[in-house]
Amino acid sequence: MKTQPFFQSMTEKLTHWQRRYKTLRHKRHLLGVRGVINDFLLSLSQRSDSGDRQKLRTSRSMAAYKTNRGICVSRLGYIHRRTPVIFAIALVSLTGVMGHKLYNTTKLKAGTIAPQTMKAPYSANIEDKKKTEQERSYATKSSLSVLMVDAQVNEKIRQDLQQFLDTGNEIRATAGYFPFFDTLVLPVSTQRYLRSCSNSEWQTLLKAVTNTNVQPNFAKTQKQSSKIAVIKTAVQKQKNTMSIQSVGGKLDNISQKPDFAQAVAELEIYRLTTSQQNLSSLTAQISQARQAYAQANAKLLQLNGVKEKIVYNYTFILNLSDEDWGKTETGIQQSAERILAQGISPGLPPNILQDAVRLQVQTSVPQEAEPLATKLLLIVLKPNLKKDEELSKQSGAQAAAGVKPVMVSMRQGEVIVKKGETITAWDFEVLEHYHLVRREINWLGLTKLGGFVSASIGIFALVERRIKTKMRQRDRLLILLLTISVPGVLIGTPYTTWSAIGLLLGSFYGANLGITVIGLLALQLPFSLEISRTVLWSGAAGGILGSCIAKRLRSREELALLSVGVALTQGGVYLIFKLLLGAAFGSGWYIVLTEAGFFALSGLVWSVVALGLSPYLEKLFDLVTPIRLAELANPNRSLLKQLATKTPGTFQHTLFVATLAEAAAKHLKCNVELVRAGTLYHDIGKMHDPLGFIENQMGGPNKHDTEINDPWKSAKIIKKHVSEGLAMARKHTLPTAIQAFIPEHQGTMLIAYFYHQAQEMAKENPNLTVNEADFRYDGPIPQSRETAIVMLADSCEAALRSLKDRSPEQALAMVNNILRARWQDNQLLDSGLTREEMSQIAEIFVEVWQQFHHKRIAYPKFKPCN
Numbered sequence: 001m002k003t004q005p006f007f008q009s010m011t012e013k014l015t016h017w018q019r020r021y022k023t024l025r026h027k028r029h030l031l032g033v034r035g036v037i038n039d040f041l042l043s044l045s046q047r048s049d050s051g052d053r054q055k056l057r058t059s060r061s062m063a064a065y066k067t068n069r070g071i072c073v074s075r076l077g078y079i080h081r082r083t084p085v086i087f088a089i090a091l092v093s094l095t096g097v098m099g100h101k102l103y104n105t106t107k108l109k110a111g112t113i114a115p116q117t118m119k120a121p122y123s124a125n126i127e128d129k130k131k132t133e134q135e136r137s138y139a140t141k142s143s144l145s146v147l148m149v150d151a152q153v154n155e156k157i158r159q160d161l162q163q164f165l166d167t168g169n170e171i172r173a174t175a176g177y178f179p180f181f182d183t184l185v186l187p188v189s190t191q192r193y194l195r196s197c198s199n200s201e202w203q204t205l206l207k208a209v210t211n212t213n214v215q216p217n218f219a220k221t222q223k224q225s226s227k228i229a230v231i232k233t234a235v236q237k238q239k240n241t242m243s244i245q246s247v248g249g250k251l252d253n254i255s256q257k258p259d260f261a262q263a264v265a266e267l268e269i270y271r272l273t274t275s276q277q278n279l280s281s282l283t284a285q286i287s288q289a290r291q292a293y294a295q296a297n298a299k300l301l302q303l304n305g306v307k308e309k310i311v312y313n314y315t316f317i318l319n320l321s322d323e324d325w326g327k328t329e330t331g332i333q334q335s336a337e338r339i340l341a342q343g344i345s346p347g348l349p350p351n352i353l354q355d356a357v358r359l360q361v362q363t364s365v366p367q368e369a370e371p372l373a374t375k376l377l378l379i380v381l382k383p384n385l386k387k388d389e390e391l392s393k394q395s396g397a398q399a400a401a402g403v404k405p406v407m408v409s410m411r412q413g414e415v416i417v418k419k420g421e422t423i424t425a426w427d428f429e430v431l432e433h434y435h436l437v438r439r440e441i442n443w444l445g446l447t448k449l450g451g452f453v454s455a456s457i458g459i460f461a462l463v464e465r466r467i468k469t470k471m472r473q474r475d476r477l478l479i480l481l482l483t484i485s486v487p488g489v490l491i492g493t494p495y496t497t498w499s500a501i502g503l504l505l506g507s508f509y510g511a512n513l514g515i516t517v518i519g520l521l522a523l524q525l526p527f528s529l530e531i532s533r534t535v536l537w538s539g540a541a542g543g544i545l546g547s548c549i550a551k552r553l554r555s556r557e558e559l560a561l562l563s564v565g566v567a568l569t570q571g572g573v574y575l576i577f578k579l580l581l582g583a584a585f586g587s588g589w590y591i592v593l594t595e596a597g598f599f600a601l602s603g604l605v606w607s608v609v610a611l612g613l614s615p616y617l618e619k620l621f622d623l624v625t626p627i628r629l630a631e632l633a634n635p636n637r638s639l640l641k642q643l644a645t646k647t648p649g650t651f652q653h654t655l656f657v658a659t660l661a662e663a664a665a666k667h668l669k670c671n672v673e674l675v676r677a678g679t680l681y682h683d684i685g686k687m688h689d690p691l692g693f694i695e696n697q698m699g700g701p702n703k704h705d706t707e708i709n710d711p712w713k714s715a716k717i718i719k720k721h722v723s724e725g726l727a728m729a730r731k732h733t734l735p736t737a738i739q740a741f742i743p744e745h746q747g748t749m750l751i752a753y754f755y756h757q758a759q760e761m762a763k764e765n766p767n768l769t770v771n772e773a774d775f776r777y778d779g780p781i782p783q784s785r786e787t788a789i790v791m792l793a794d795s796c797e798a799a800l801r802s803l804k805d806r807s808p809e810q811a812l813a814m815v816n817n818i819l820r821a822r823w824q825d826n827q828l829l830d831s832g833l834t835r836e837e838m839s840q841i842a843e844i845f846v847e848v849w850q851q852f853h854h855k856r857i858a859y860p861k862f863k864p865c866n
Contacts, residue, residue, distance in 0.1 A: 331364030502543030514547025563607030571600025649695030685725025
């Protein structure tokens with residue numbers, strides 16, 4: 001029995017015993033002695049190989065044989081456990097890695113009492129790190145903060161400003177065009193008065209214009225030398241008329257207003273220079289403008305209580321001409337853009353901002369619109385500068401770097417600290433510089449850490465026992481190596497191997513062990529290493545997700561997608577923790593997002609590393625995963641292609657056995673992938689002599705009857721397919737779990753056909769002695785439920801295939817007889833199967849047989865026609 005190269009170097013004694021074992025087998029020692037040696041060597045193999053077969057290396061081996069004297073059962077168990085060694089290795093390695101800071105701790109510390117007077121051994125300039133740090137901290141705080149324009153604030157200011165301007169445009173649109181008439185006839189001031197004066201003034205004005213005694217004399221005016229003389233005459237006559245107008249004998253106070261008098265004069269001039277029809281059209285146009293103005297003014301009043309009312313609480317927005325309003329609107333926007341470009345810092349005094357707005361407005365808007373523009377800009381403008389954290393840090397770092405270290409001169413022989421005095425922080429720095437600080441191993445800290453590690457290992461052992469997974473020593477060693485990788489990498493970087501160990505442990509050993517290891521690490525690391533809780537639990541969350549899902553996946557592609565999920569989980573949990581702590585709401589939110597992105601990227605990188613290492617770890621530590629089992633079950637693999645080519649009958653037999661075994665394994669919740677792959681390889685040894693097995697003879701002559709005619713030789717050929725199969729499996733580096741199916745599917749069963757043939761020959765020739773051991777397989781018997789199921793399927797396959805016109809009841813009775821025979825022959829003693837499960841297996845086998853041999857429709861026979 002060859003061991004793997006890694007374990008061959010561990011002991012030479014194992015090789016010696018293995019060679020002795022092979023020699024004893026060839027010399028055909030007595031059955032009992034050979035059984036003892038076999039058990040003994042299996043236990044030795046268990047020592048170095050740490051269990052090269054899954055559940056095959058148990059604490060005891062069994063050999064049950066039927067002889068003509070009765071039943072002789074020989075059992076011998078040897079328990080060789082290396083658990084204390086692995087426990088010691090785990091304790092030392094984990095404690096050593098996580099407690100690396102405890103190896104070189106200082107015995108003298110700041111605050112302790114000096115055991116003796118210590119002097120400077122030589123003169124030196126020593127940096128006062130505390131004062132240097134204080135100076136640099138002060139320089140950092142004193143450095144000017146670098147400000148940056150907040151684009152979001154700018155956009156908000158623009159939106160608010162545009163909203164105010166839109167409101168103004170809406171109000172002006174209600175008031176209509178202004179000026180509404182030719183300014184050469186009616187000046188802007190007159191039109192403004194006519195549109196905004198009260199109704200009483202307007203009615204008085206109409207009466208003054210329509211009731212005047214001055215009639216237009218076109219003939220006379222045409223004879224005048226100029227239009228100016230006509231206007232002067234008309235204005236003078238209008239004034240004379242107004243001076244004698246009264247209401248009830250009293251002077252009209254309205255007529256004494258300058259705006260009123262000016263408007264009457266302008267209208268009188270227009271009346272004298274045009275027709276009565278044009279004057280009526282003008283008065284109608286003025287009335288329409290007054291109505292629109294009144295509506296706009298009412299809309300202004302409706303803004304009471306709204307923030308726009310703060311700006312448009314004066315009617316001069318309606319008194320601006322359309323041209324001036326357009327200039328005002330453009331000027332306000334340009335002024336706002338210039339001020340925002342210059343920046344408004346938080347805490348700027350209001351008077352400074354007012355002066356800046358006033359200076360901008362003076363050159364941008366008409367003079368009469370300056371109050372409106374100033375008020376509007378002061379309302380919408382807000383501080384738009386914020387601190388640039390990154391550049392501010394760089395500025396502070398540059399300022400701190402410019403501070404020179406504070407050096408203190410120490411002369412040779414100068415007393416650093418006197419005996420009995422308390423060691424200050426500065427004294428400790430000086431002692432550290434002169435290497436006078438005593439360093440030692442912190443045994444107390446290491447002891448506490450070792451106790452914590454021991455408790456964690458104990459919890460892991462309890463979980464391992466509860467999940468009933470028989471771990472090999474090499475499995476424990478791999479788990480230990482993966483566990484050490486987390487604190488080992490964590491010493492240099494926070495982006496450690498959480499995702500990698502989660503994927504690997506979950507894929508190799510299932511979710512329970514993976515979650516246990518990650519949970520224990522998450523609880524233990526904060527007590528021994530400096531690590532952020534956010535980083536710790538974010539990484540652990542990604543590892544736990546990988547552990548829970550990895551075992552369910554059946555392809556590398558699915559594992560790659562899981563890696564992305566693990567990465568997103570790590571980054572997402574990190575961001576959630578920061579949100580809960582409030583770190584993401586401040587000015588450094590983008591720094592938090594960047595850190596979360598890097599944390600997610602590290603999870604993806606370590607997951608990719610795990611996917612790359614997985615095939616090598618499977619080979620080195622002899623592991624089987626669902627993905628590897630699926631790859632081994634691929635019919636295009638060279639060994640299976642050879643089996644289908646050289647032994648087609650055996651290959652067809654294998655396929656039917658696999659169908660039976662898979663159905664039973666699925667019902668009993670066994671490892672279906674392992675059963676499928678193991679069944680495909682269980683008879684590969686028959687390729688050494690294909691015609692020695694009846695399924696490959698294809699109806700030809702049986703060589704055992706024609707050529708050999710010796711039951712002993714025939715039994716040896718039949719038994720040899722087990723040893724040859726193991727040799728082929730090792731040559732093609734099949735996993736040990738797959739190799740276990742080759743001997744265990746036959747167990748120690750009797751090769752009944754040739755045994756009975758030998759007994760018949762012995763009856764005819766008394767000189768012949770028939771030893772039952774010569775006609776039994778070498779075993780071992782099935783050590784797992786999976787190999788036991790394959791043994792039963794292999795035993796029932798030929799019998800079920802031979803059934804044609806039998807009822808399901810007859811088939812079930814036959815299968816039960818076969819299974820009962822295997823049970824009574826003690827072949828299932830170590831498999832873990834129960835009698836109830838045996839009955840279920842029989843029913844499943846019959847169901848599968850029915851599916852393969854269902855009834856078909858009887859087609860009518862047609863006579864051939866000419």
